[in-house]
Amino acid sequence: MSTVDLAKQPVQENKSEPKPSKWLDAYHDPVASLYTFTQCITLSDIQADGDWKLIIADLGSGSTNMKLKVYKGTDLISENTIIDLPTGVVTFYMDTHEPRTPAIAVASGPFIYIYKNLRPYFKFTLPPLEVNSMEEDLWNQVKEGRINVYVLREMLEGMRTDGTTLTVRSLRYLQLTDAGDMIQFCEVYKNSPLKRQTVITSLNTLKKSMSEDDAISCLVLGTEDKSIYVLDPEAFTVLATMNLPSVPVFLSVTGMFDVEYRIVVACRNGCIYTLKRGVEDISKNCIELSSQIVGMERLNKTIYVACMDQTLKCFTSKGKKMWTVKLPKSITTIEVVDYKPRGFKAILVALSSAEVHVYKEKYLVDIIKTDDIVTAMRFGRFGREDGTLVMCTSSGGLLIKILKRSASFEEKDMSGGPPASQNVKLNVPKKTKLFVDQALRERENGVTMHRTFQRDLYLLRLNTARQYAKALSNSMNPISTDPSEPLKLSAQIQGIGPTFKLTVNLQNTSLSQASTKLHITFDYDDKLYNFRRTYIPVPMLVPGLNYAFETYIECLNDKGVSDTVKVYVLRENKSVPIITGVISMPVSETLVVV
Amino acid sequence: MGFLSRLASLFGFKKNEANILVVGLDNSGKSTILNFLKQGDKNVPVDTVPTIGLNVEKMKAANIEITAFDMSGQGRYRPLWEQYYKECQGIIFVVDSSDKLRVVVARDELERMMKHPDLERRNVPVLFFANKMDKRDAVSSVKVSTLMGLNEVIHNKNWHIVASNAINGDGIDEGITWLADVMKSNMATKK
Numbered sequence: 001m002s003t004v005d006l007a008k009q010p011v012q013e014n015k016s017e018p019k020p021s022k023w024l025d026a027y028h029d030p031v032a033s034l035y036t037f038t039q040c041i042t043l044s045d046i047q048a049d050g051d052w053k054l055i056i057a058d059l060g061s062g063s064t065n066m067k068l069k070v071y072k073g074t075d076l077i078s079e080n081t082i083i084d085l086p087t088g089v090v091t092f093y094m095d096t097h098e099p100r101t102p103a104i105a106v107a108s109g110p111f112i113y114i115y116k117n118l119r120p121y122f123k124f125t126l127p128p129l130e131v132n133s134m135e136e137d138l139w140n141q142v143k144e145g146r147i148n149v150y151v152l153r154e155m156l157e158g159m160r161t162d163g164t165t166l167t168v169r170s171l172r173y174l175q176l177t178d179a180g181d182m183i184q185f186c187e188v189y190k191n192s193p194l195k196r197q198t199v200i201t202s203l204n205t206l207k208k209s210m211s212e213d214d215a216i217s218c219l220v221l222g223t224e225d226k227s228i229y230v231l232d233p234e235a236f237t238v239l240a241t242m243n244l245p246s247v248p249v250f251l252s253v254t255g256m257f258d259v260e261y262r263i264v265v266a267c268r269n270g271c272i273y274t275l276k277r278g279v280e281d282i283s284k285n286c287i288e289l290s291s292q293i294v295g296m297e298r299l300n301k302t303i304y305v306a307c308m309d310q311t312l313k314c315f316t317s318k319g320k321k322m323w324t325v326k327l328p329k330s331i332t333t334i335e336v337v338d339y340k341p342r343g344f345k346a347i348l349v350a351l352s353s354a355e356v357h358v359y360k361e362k363y364l365v366d367i368i369k370t371d372d373i374v375t376a377m378r379f380g381r382f383g384r385e386d387g388t389l390v391m392c393t394s395s396g397g398l399l400i401k402i403l404k405r406s407a408s409f410e411e412k413d414m415s416g417g418p419p420a421s422q423n424v425k426l427n428v429p430k431k432t433k434l435f436v437d438q439a440l441r442e443r444e445n446g447v448t449m450h451r452t453f454q455r456d457l458y459l460l461r462l463n464t465a466r467q468y469a470k471a472l473s474n475s476m477n478p479i480s481t482d483p484s485e486p487l488k489l490s491a492q493i494q495g496i497g498p499t500f501k502l503t504v505n506l507q508n509t510s511l512s513q514a515s516t517k518l519h520i521t522f523d524y525d526d527k528l529y530n531f532r533r534t535y536i537p538v539p540m541l542v543p544g545l546n547y548a549f550e551t552y553i554e555c556l557n558d559k560g561v562s563d564t565v566k567v568y569v570l571r572e573n574k575s576v577p578i579i580t581g582v583i584s585m586p587v588s589e590t591l592v593v594v
Numbered sequence: 595m596g597f598l599s600r601l602a603s604l605f606g607f608k609k610n611e612a613n614i615l616v617v618g619l620d621n622s623g624k625s626t627i628l629n630f631l632k633q634g635d636k637n638v639p640v641d642t643v644p645t646i647g648l649n650v651e652k653m654k655a656a657n658i659e660i661t662a663f664d665m666s667g668q669g670r671y672r673p674l675w676e677q678y679y680k681e682c683q684g685i686i687f688v689v690d691s692s693d694k695l696r697v698v699v700a701r702d703e704l705e706r707m708m709k710h711p712d713l714e715r716r717n718v719p720v721l722f723f724a725n726k727m728d729k730r731d732a733v734s735s736v737k738v739s740t741l742m743g744l745n746e747v748i749h750n751k752n753w754h755i756v757a758s759n760a761i762n763g764d765g766i767d768e769g770i771t772w773l774a775d776v777m778k779s780n781m782a783t784k785k
């Protein structure tokens with residue numbers, strides 16, 4: 001297991017030239033006013049003409065304008081109003097009639113609406129749940145006028161606090177505060193029978209007994225009452241009911257109902273459960289996550305989960321964690337890419353930074369930038385093109401991109417994450433005899449070697465300190481150590497000889513204090529050199545400025561000999577110089593030539 | 595006399611062997627165009643060459659050979675169709691003008707074709723059929739031309755675009771005549 005923190009290592013943009021996009025822009029309508037999420041988009045050949053349609057359950061405003069929309073290419077060809085908020089859309093084959101047109105199923109409230117040939121065909125209602133007997137009794141008493149509205153309210157309130165799941169009617173009633181409203185509410189509803197309905201949270205399909213692409217499929221629904229229902233596609237009876245510890249939110253289904261199947265369910269408690277045919281104990285391969293789940297997809301035997309803590313996690317079907325990737329922004333939705341013609345498998349991760357990151361395993365291989373946050377996306381065949389990506393944005397835009405046929409996704413494309421070379425084994429050479437002997441010697445004489453080293457180190461330090469002390473006592477250093485005389489000296493020799501020019505630079509390094517009464521003089525071998533000026537009076541030095549003083553030196557020797565020359569900076573009436581500069585004179589050139 | 599025989603006679607010189615490629619995405623109408631061309635030429639057979647993954651149709655009349663194939667999405671068959679580039683003297687690129695989603699894919703394929711070493715430096719005329727113009731949701735040939743970026747994508751070749759209906763033959767005559775003219779003058783200058 002490894003963790004790659006992308007937040008800390010921002011993806012390096014290719015500075016030289018931007019890579020050509022791997023996607024073709026097929027269509028963009030920023031004002032399509034489509035508001036939806038990934039579970040409410042699907043692509044399917046619903047007219048059996050090889051021209052796959054885009055089917056979207058549009059959430060509208062969330063309470064009005066909810067519609068089932070079907071697009072042929074970029075044209076809207078059908079619209080059907082949906083009464084309640086849609087929570088999922090799938091297409092499935094419900095019969096064996098020719099031509100093989102799949103039906104559309106839309107989950108909304110406690111109902112599944114089935115559409116065939118773009119027309120409403122059937123409505124399935126989830127079986128009602130048992131009503132709490134005490135709650136039923138209370139409403140009966142209201143009907144018979146034995147208790148008043150206040151008592152009813154108080155009793156229901158008490159039941160709710162005790163954790164009883166109440167009917168929608170009771171919950172509505174508890175929202176009322178005005179006595180008049182309460183009386184009116186009771187009058188309107190007291191005579192109709194009390195029912196408890198659940199709501200569908202997620203929808204998927206499961207092949208019945210054959211595995212062909214156009215085989216008949218069952219519908220699998222997750223509901224708010226923590227159950228999974230499997231529906232028979234022909235009779236619309238409940239084939240199986242399974243209970244979960246929490247409310248299911250995402251379903252991933254494989255296999256066949258009559259043979260062997262596996263339903264992976266992501267629940268609102270942050271756990272992922274696996275339901276299998278004939279296995280009762282669902283806690284076995286449970287995956288517990290530390291954060292809420294915002295999306296779950298499956299590619300063969302691996303489960304990809306996007307969490308609210310900006311992570312994408314990968315698990316084996318047995319629940320073993322493979323890796324985690326931290327994303328730079330929060331995830332809005334994920335989608336799986338299984339592009340068979342090119343054998344390209346990947347996970348698309350939409351982020352709140354209006355980007356879609358493409359992950360091949362744990363490696364970021366591409367980034368699609370959009371002009372708005374993507375809230376819903378589907379990859380698959382649309383029209384006649386296999387690699388189409390349909391995206392809806394938070395402001396209602398519709399974007400369609402087609403994977404370029406020449407696109408290839410390389411792990412090295414994006415430098416985020418560990419480099420691929422990390423997994424390459426180094427070619428470590430074999431141990432030589434010399435290496436073995438040395439290692440042996442080091443092991444045996446470790447202590448002596450260390451001591452020798454330490455002694456030499458101390459000697460070196462001692463020598464350094466001695467030389468330094470000597471230099472200080474002779475003022476042989478070019479920077480003054482006396483805080484009352486903050487001076488810096490540097491000297492330069494110019495020329496090739498026999499006459500050289502010596503420039504002495506003096507700088508007062510104090511902030512405010514001027515230096516006065518200074519003199520420059522030189523110490524040299526007068527058999528070798530002749531100085532034109534051996535004494536230079538120094539004017540007052542203003543802090544910070546650099547003063548240059550010059551003199552000419554003549555070399556008297558023609559044997560190519562050179563010596564050092566010392567520059568002293570002295571204060572009036574003091575014999576010890578404040579600073580000293582030592583200059584190695586170069587060999588006089590003309591003499592060498594001669 | 596069918597179209598194809600007429601096309602053959604347009605070239606005049608008997609000895610000239612001319613190869614024409616008919617390309618485009620699947621479903622753009624290539625087979626339909628081929629079928630239209632051979633109408634009246636009862637004795638012209640349309641061969642479907644059985645190749646794995648690539649459906650090639652060949653048609654021959656007198657000194658002209660026409661080869662058509664789908665530019666399919668499956669990358670590994672690309673070399674199979676690209677081998678025809680070398681030998682061709684004329685190209686017919688068929689675009690489904692009612693498939694607005696896939697015009698970008700057709701453009702991408704055209705770009706790759708124009709950059710192919712066997713075509714890049716050759717002056718091969720390219721005829722575009724903005725096909726299925728009879729369809730209600732079809733866009734005009736001018737729109738197809740801009741969406742395909744013909745001005746930007748084709749540099750050193752003659753090209754021409756004609757709106758067509760492969761089912762009743764509208765526009766086919768005009769297009770083929772243009773192509774035959776250019777091919778003929780190209781061959782004359784070569785001599």
Ligand SMILES: Nc1nc2c(ncn2[C@@H]2O[C@H](COP(=O)(O)OP(=O)(O)O)[C@@H](O)[C@H]2O)c(=O)[nH]1
Pocket residue numbers: 618619620621622623624625626627664725726727728729758759760761
């Ligand atoms: N309406 C209309 N349909 C056409 C036209 N040309 C071809 N088609 C239809 O488009 C479909 C695909 O044509 P086909 O020639 O097989 O395309 P190919 O894959 O390029 O060979 C067929 O159903 C044809 O009947 C046209 O100009 N107008």
Ligand SMILES: [Mg+2]
Pocket residue numbers: 621624625626
């Ligand atoms: Mg064909």
